[in-house]
Amino acid sequence: MQQANSGVAYILWCLCFFGICGGQRFYTGQIGTGLIYFFTIGFFGIGQLIDLALIPGMVDKRNIYLRGLGNGTPSVNQSITLNIGDIPQLQQLQAIQPPISTGSPMQKLLKAAKEHNGQLSIAQAAMYTELESEHLKELLQEATKIGYAEVNNDPNTGAIRYHFDV
Numbered sequence: 406m407q408q409a410n411s412g413v414a415y416i417l418w419c420l421c422f423f424g425i426c427g428g429q430r431f432y433t434g435q436i437g438t439g440l441i442y443f444f445t446i447g448f449f450g451i452g453q454l455i456d457l458a459l460i461p462g463m464v465d466k467r468n469i470y471l472r473g474l475g476n477g478t479p480s481v482n483q484s485i486t487l488n489i490g491d492i493p494q495l496q497q498l499q500a501i502q503p504p505i506s507t508g509s510p511m512q513k514l515l516k517a518a519k520e521h522n523g524q525l526s527i528a529q530a531a532m533y534t535e536l537e538s539e540h541l542k543e544l545l546q547e548a549t550k551i552g553y554a555e556v557n558n559d560p561n562t563g564a565i566r567y568h569f570d571v
Contacts (some may be wrong), residue, residue: 407471409463409467410466410469413432414432418453418460420451426442427439427447429463430442430456432467433463433466438452472563510536511547512533513535514534514544515553515569516533517529517530518531518569523569524568525567526567530545530567545567553567553569554571
């Protein structure tokens with residue numbers, strides 16, 4: 406889907422001079438407040454003025470949503486790294502894990518990660534494991550649960566990346 410643009414949002418904001426308010430809200434996916442602005446002439450003009458400062462944030466939030474991150478929080482570059490290798494309970498859990506067979510989907514996933522310097526996108530994981538989306542989602546959740554991978558966002562695109570320690 407095409408990304409939203411601040412310039413277009415400001416042009417739509419300017420429609421308020423012709424009596425059409427809330428265009429910037431509709432453009433950034435805020436249909437409810439767009440309708441309120443439309444019927445109340447920009448929330449009596451006050452909302453329109455406030456939106457002059459809010460438009461860049463609304464556009465950023467819409468673009469993050471369009472990239473598929475879902476919750477729309479504007480801080481996609483935040484990540485948490487936690488070294489859990491020294492936790493005794495995890496070591497015990499890993500010790501009782503059955504060995505992975507060479508042809509299992511997990512083994513295919515780990516081999517693919519090794520070939521890509523320990524980093525895979527969801528599409529790459531699907532391509533190498535040949536699993537359907539539901540089964541792939543379960544496999545990736547299992548990989549993160551048992552400590553094979555961590556989930557981060559690409560700092561440039563915001564896309565989800567799985568990092569494996571292979």
